[in-house]
Amino acid sequence: MSDIKYTESHEWLRLEADGCATVGVTDYAQNLLGDLVYVALPREGDRFAxxxxxxxxxxxxxxxxxxxxxxxxxxxxxxxxADEPSLVNEAAESAGWFFRMRIDNPEQLAGLMDAAGYHAYIGA
Amino acid sequence: MSHTETLSRTPLYALHVELGAKMVPFAGYEMPVQYPLGILKEHQHTRAAAGLFDVSHMGQVKLIGAEAAAALETLVPIDVIDLPVGLQRYALFTNDDGGILDDLMVANFGGGVLYVVVNAACKAQDIAHLKSKIGHRCEVVELTDRALLALQGPAAATVLARHAPAVAELTFMHCTRVELAGVECYVSRSGYTGEDGYEISVPADHAEALARLLLAEPEVQAIGLGARDSLRLEAGLCLYGHDIDTSTTPIEGSLLWAISKARRPGGERAGGYPGAAVVARHIAEGVQRKRVGLLVKDKVPVREGAELVDADGHTIGKVTSGGFGPTLGAPLAMGYVASAHAALGTPLFAMVRGKPVAVEVAKTPFVPQRYYRS
Structure with missing residues (x-):
């Protein structure tokens, strides 16, 4: 069982052993975007809905x-x-991760897609 | 998508698909925006070796007849009458307000034949304009049976001369007719990348064979419209419909250099083109706003449409083209600013997602042009 979840807007979220999650953009999305030249990251402590x-x-x-x-x-x-946005193109789902987060509302995880669901979603 | 049914295809469509291009709608055509190499590497490859571009969507027109040059001079602020055989010039179609209807290249083939290349998005309108305004003085023939390729980059001359040694002797903006891939082509030493290179007009039914011949050379890579745009932006070249259009005069567009001396006020054939009085006034009195280059003092790209503000937050202009310059290694842009803010080095801000990004008025080209002049 993979503990990676996917969104319809092409982010991936991986649940880590410490209860946090790592977030990035999918390989499918980076391929559509083309070569990245700039990334603006959030700050530690930023809270988002x-x-x-x-x-x-x-x-x-x-x-x-x-x-x-x-x-x-x-x-x-x-x-x-910040210095090497091309990491996202080279390894979107590993070294090209964006941020780690503490999940406030774990029930929302059930609404995300699993790998099979995402692959079906993008028609792969 | 249903609207793709109305899109045209160039003679190289099948080759683009075979090469793995991403095809996108552009000016009514399905065109390759990039190949598997990607825009950044395609851009860098063109600056390092040679890139092959399909620009067959552009309009190719012949003006034929003893009066063709004199007739065309009534539509452009360019010296066409004294254009030597075998030379081409950059030109602009102006309207009665001095606005720019399109930019184009005019080559003198000799024997009363001018060869004109216009932008894809404007070609129907340009040809109608030529026919209605000067069609009674010369024959206006659209060359719908020809494709147009561009081979650009420092290795372009070496590559093309392997197949047609005569092209090595052409200097920038000169043109000739030579045989390539067994068929007569029109070759000019020019382009839209800031690099040395050629544009090659080839009969449509030989275009794919010529493209394959050139792509088989080790220096050559197919390059899409994405890199074509970043290359021309670094070279400081205008994109019609963005950096210049009917709302901008040649002087506002910083294109005085493109107005031949003979056609400027005091020249031997001054005026005589649509909007000449407006352009003369702009030359004499100056303009309220000007097109300038902009270096971005941050890593974030500043794109078309971004507002330009001064240190007090007053809007003083707008970005008309912008993106990342792979050779420059930084974002770059061009746009229009109030003339008081047009001096080189003027610090300004571009508004990106509501935040001011520091930019500076800079000279263009951003990357040195490497045209072959002698």
Whole structure:
């Protein structure tokens, strides 16, 4: 069983052993966006409601946003992305993670897709 | 999507798909925005070696007849009459208000034949304009049976000369007819990237063979519209419909250099094109606003439509093109600013998602042009 969940706006959320979650953008989405050239990360301690914009991204083509998958508070950010946005293109679902968060409302996890659901959603 | 049914395809459509291009609608055509290499690497490859671009969506027109040059001069502020055979010039169609209807290239093929290349989005309107205004003085023939390729980059000359040695001797903005892939092509040493390179007009039924021949060269990579845009932006070149349009005159657009001396006030054939009085007044009295280059003092791209404000927060202009410059390694933009803020080095702010981003008026090109002049 994978503990990775997906949103309709193409974020992934991985539940970690410490109860926190890591959030990023899916490989499918990075491929649509094209080469990333800029990432604006949230600050530690920022609190967002589900679906709020937590990070901004810019590719050579267009601007986009990372929405927080569930209510929560940012506990750390991937500072490497600020200097190297291309990490997201190279490894969207591993080294290209955006932030870790504390989940305020675990019931919302049930509303996210699992891997099979997401693959069906994107038509893969 | 139903609207794609109305989109046209260039003779290279099947090749783009075979190469794995992402196809997007552009100016009524399905065009490759990028190939699997991606926009950043395509951009860098063009600056390092050679890129092949399909620009067959652009309009190719011949003006034929002894009066063609004199007739065309009534529509553009350019010296066409004294344009030497084998040379091309950048030109602008102006309207009666001095606004810009389109930008174009005009080449003199000799024997009373001018060859004109216009923008895809404007071509129907441009051809109608030519026919209605000068169709009684020369023949206006759209070359619908020809494709247009661009080979751009420092290796372009080496690559193309392998197949047609004569092209090595052309200098910037010169053109000739040569045989490539077994068929006569019109080749000019010009382009839209700031690099040395060529534009090649080829009969449509030979376009794919020529493209394959060039792509088989080790230096050459297919390049999409995405990198074409970042390359031209770094080169400080205008994109029609964005950086210039009917609401901007050539002087507001900082394109005085494109108005031939013979057609400026005091020149031997001064005026005589639509809106000449407005343009003359703009030259003499200056303009309220001007197109300038903008360097971004932050990492965030500043895009078309962003408002430009001064230190007091007053809106003084707008960004008309912007993005990330892969060779510059930083975001860059161009836009219009009130003339009081147009001096090089003027600090301004661009509003991005409601926040001011520091920018500075900068000279263009942002990346040195590398045209082959001798």
């Amino acid at each position: 589900q679906g709020e914009e937590a990070a901004t991204i810019e590719s050579v083509k267009a601007a986009g946003e990372i929405k927080i998958p569930v209510d929560g508070t940012v506990v750390s950010v991937n500072v490497a992305l």
